[in-house]
Amino acid sequence: MAFNDRELNCRDCGAAFVFTAGEQEFYATKGLQHDPVRCPSCRQSRKLLRPEDREESPHFGVYVSWGGRTPRQLHVATCAQCGNTTEVPFVPRGDRPVYCSNCYNDVRVKQEERELAEAEAASARISAAAAQAAGRDAALTERVVAPSE
Numbered sequence: 001m002a003f004n005d006r007e008l009n010c011r012d013c014g015a016a017f018v019f020t021a022g023e024q025e026f027y028a029t030k031g032l033q034h035d036p037v038r039c040p041s042c043r044q045s046r047k048l049l050r051p052e053d054r055e056e057s058p059h060f061g062v063y064v065s066w067g068g069r070t071p072r073q074l075h076v077a078t079c080a081q082c083g084n085t086t087e088v089p090f091v092p093r094g095d096r097p098v099y100c101s102n103c104y105n106d107v108r109v110k111q112e113e114r115e116l117a118e119a120e121a122a123s124a125r126i127s128a129a130a131a132q133a134a135g136r137d138a139a140l141t142e143r144v145v146a147p148s149e
């Protein structure tokens with residue numbers, strides 16, 4: 001069976017593209033009876049989308065073996081802060097609180113603030129201790145603090 005290059009129009013961008021004889025032969029060997037509906041560059045950009053977003057998404061059996069990847073499994077969890085049901089990409093365990101994405105940002109900011117406050121408190125304690133030592137032995141502290149006098 002002979003194939004000839006055919007010109008088709010891309011469904012997405014409307015550009016004309018060539019469905020080459022070689023491609024037609026390839027399609028035929030795959031048992032595909034439909035012409036491609038998109039130009040190669042639109043096909044390429046659609047490939048970057050998740051398979052479930054594609055219109056020509058393969059049947060389930062093909063889908064699960066798609067490139068060896070399995071779809072990301074989400075687990076239902078309850079947000080420890082607001083109590084809303086949320087989905088997380090890991091199995092929730094009892095030892096760590098799970099947050100919805102809203103609360104997660106919230107919690108992260110508060111955690112950073114707390115760490116900063118703790119660091120400031122620690123350095124305040126260190127200077128207080130240094131001041132005390134200075135009171136006890138001013139001469140020694142002077143040598144330690146300003147050795148290049």
Ligand SMILES: [Zn+2]
Pocket residue numbers: 010011012013014015038039040041042043
């Ligand atoms: Zn196109």
Ligand SMILES: [Zn+2]
Pocket residue numbers: 079080081082083084099100101102103104
């Ligand atoms: Zn929440």
